[in-house]
Amino acid sequence: MQRELVEKALAELIDDESGRPFLDTGLIRDVMVNERQVALTLLLHSEESGEEALFRTKLTEKLNAIGVQDVHIRVKSITKQEKDAIVSGAYAPKPARIPSAKQELAPIASPDSSVKFLAVASGKGGVGKSTVTVNLASALVRAGKRVGVIDADIYGFSIPRMLGVEDVRQTDKNHIVPVERYGMHIISTGFFVSEHNPVIWRGPMLGKMLNTFLNEVKWPELDYMIIDLPPGTGDVALDINRRIPQCAEIIVTTPHATASGVATRAGAMAIQTEHRILGVVENMSYYEDETGKKHYLFGRSGGKQLAERLQTELLAQIPIDTPPNDQDEPDFSTSIYKPETTNGAIYANLAQQVIKQLEA
């Protein structure tokens, strides 16, 4: 199926509110065309049930008319930010962000898959991206979700060490099996690359590894797959976009102006590749002393400003704190906050926001 033909058919659908084609306004987005199927996301102005049914029928008819039999439509309600971006004209559709016609998506990443992919990105290293990844994953597990974690930070894989699984690489005959810790199922580039392997050789290995992780790892049934991206805006974001077009994204920053400024570029990359940004997480926001007084060691409002620049929400502000874990405890971890701690509660709230946005 030719993409041009599909876009031409979709361009005939006009949004009554703005008078512009759905495709131009972004009300239809994430259009994915492959040999067998067309998948897309449809944003609706209102939740009136009639509207969804009407547009599903219209879209399906348009695509059936050009010979597409298999049409997959994800429907979601438009957020205030998305509406503002459409009204102000800030949303501009970007061409060719889709896998080429011949490329097959891994079954786990196909539009039919029920696994929700969420990438955790940052502009620069050291802002706590991996800490946010494992704590969000752990909070989702506590919320009863089945969670996989891909540590794709090939330049600074830290998740194995954080979770104490450095040496384990399980294989089951011909398959790679993820390691289970704290209820999450983990695969890390660190399992396959020696820390002594020069960093310069690692980049080119990543695409191949992601392919293996998506196609050849024997994942159990999952609800969520959280991906820890390398810092920056490089090839990996494009690679993720090609392999997992529906992957949503969270951007992590500290309140520091530099971190927040650099993170804007990571966010801009997500917007360009049409990944849905769920919001910004500001980490190391402040330190609270014994009297309850907050000390803003890295400045203030970097997260809020970043969220405004990206027209998204500030999902959480996480204070500086070390998990109070006792080494003798069986669930000891230097990185995972227990549910009863302040940070544990903040992560529980973050997990609920993710669930709300991705399961709406």
Ligand SMILES: Nc1ncnc2c1ncn2[C@@H]1O[C@H](COP(=O)(O)OP(=O)(O)OP(=O)(O)O)[C@@H](O)[C@H]1O
């Ligand atoms: N809220 C926090 N309070 C205290 N320490 C934190 C907090 N968040 C992260 N850290 C610590 O900061 C350091 C960097 O965190 P982390 O490795 O998660 O960052 P990163 O952005 O993934 O870095 P890189 O990309 O270099 O791997 C770690 O030692 C981590 O334990």
